[in-house]
Amino acid sequence: MQEKLNAFLEYVDHHVMHHGGSLDALTHQTWLKDLEILGHDILAVFHFDEFMVILVGVLLGALAWFGRKSIGRIPRGFGTILEKYVLFIRDDIVYPNFGGAKHGRSFVPFFCSIFLFIALSNLLGLIPLFTCSTGNVNITAALATIFLGVALWGTLRQGGAHALVHALLPAGLPGPMKPIMFFMEVISLFSRTFALTMRLFANMLGGHVVLYAMVSLTAIFGALAAPSLAVAICLYLFEVFVALLQAYVFTMLSAIFIGMMVHPQH
Amino acid sequence: MGPIGAGIAVLGAAIGIGLVGYSALTGMARQPEAAAKLQTAMIIAGALIEGVALFAVVVCLLK
Known part of the structure; x- marks a missing residue:
């Protein structure tokens, strides 16, 4: 009985979590190691998420391959779906935050791909x-670092050095306030990056942990825990919604943050 | 103590998200034509609150 239970837990754990350890590892601080982004444990952490990232890359490449016929002409078939998607990103996410096409246009591809x-x-x-590769803090940290790079580089490219200084040091401050405000702005830029990392990572990991807990109850209580299976199915459907919502939230928040830097009078 | 801390963190987030949902729904009921804008703002505010709550939950899990 106990062996069967352990084998079942192992199986569920393996397929629901797959973050380089069992639930024990999760609760007993072993995944503190996962947070050691610059440590030597990177390979151990990436053992399976790495494959997922490559798979997503291949799928996105295939998408671009099938959509390539629509470039520069009236889209037909599959291209119309892509056009709707790009227009949604452009008109609902990028342009409202960048104050129109002048500054926003060159950022549209970035937000399309990140979403x-x-x-x-x-x-x-x-x-x-x-x-779920986004349930790995290393991968979301990489995404947020890309955001940081685009924020700084994009501000420099779109508005020149003047805009970058203006983004980090609001105009019209009295002299003694300047270093304090500069410090605050730099801190807030990095804390936004960190918040983007943790929001996506914790949302995806949290959802999977809850699903895991619900399914595990059936291993502990047997048939008595049938309702928890129903709850797990409902949670799974909710997770589908959360998956899209978190992609939207990440894209929207990075658009707002970059837009505030590039287009400060907004 | 970890699970208790996670519960307390969720309490705060629940109040915050409840207030956001309440005011957004009130706004939408009073001015249905502004519903799309309100919805976007609501999702963003909800995400920011949720982010803080998730920090707390992650800290609880770490310990």
Whole structure:
């Protein structure tokens, strides 16, 4: 009985979590190691999430391959779906935050790709036997670092050095306030990056942990825990919604933050 | 103590998200034509609150 239970828990754990350890590892601080982004444990952490990222890359490449016929002409078939998607990102996310096409246009491809990448990673993570690569703090940290780079580099490219200084040091401050405000702005830029990392990571990991807990109850209580299975199915459907919502939230928040830097009078 | 801390963190987040949902729904009921804008703002505010709550939950799990 106990052996069967352990084997079942092992199986569920393996396929729901797959973060380089069992639930024990999760609760007993072993995944503190996962947070050691610059430590030597990177390979151990990436053992399966790495594959998921490559898979998402291949799928996105295939998407671009099938959509390539629509470039520069009236889209037909599959291209119309892509056009709707790009227009949604452009008109609902980028342009309102960048104050129109002048500043926003060159940022549209970035937000299109980041939304698709996160949405696809989240959704693939819900398929059994796959793992959720955005539930790994290293990968969300990488995404947020890309955000940081685009924020700084994009501000420099769109508005020149003047805009970058203006983004980090609001105009019209009295002299003694300047170093304090500069410090505050730099801190807030990094804390936004950190918040983007943790929000996506904790949402996806949290959802999977809750699913795991619900399914584990059946191993502990047997048939008595049938209602928890129903709850797990409802949670799973909710996770599909959360997967898309988190992709939207990440894209929207980075658009707001970058828009505030590039287009400060907004 | 970890699970208790997670519960307390969720209490705060629940109050916050409840207030956001309440005011957004009130706003939408009073001015249905502004519903789309309110919904976007509601999701963003909800995400920011949720982010803080998740920090707390992650800290609880770590310990």
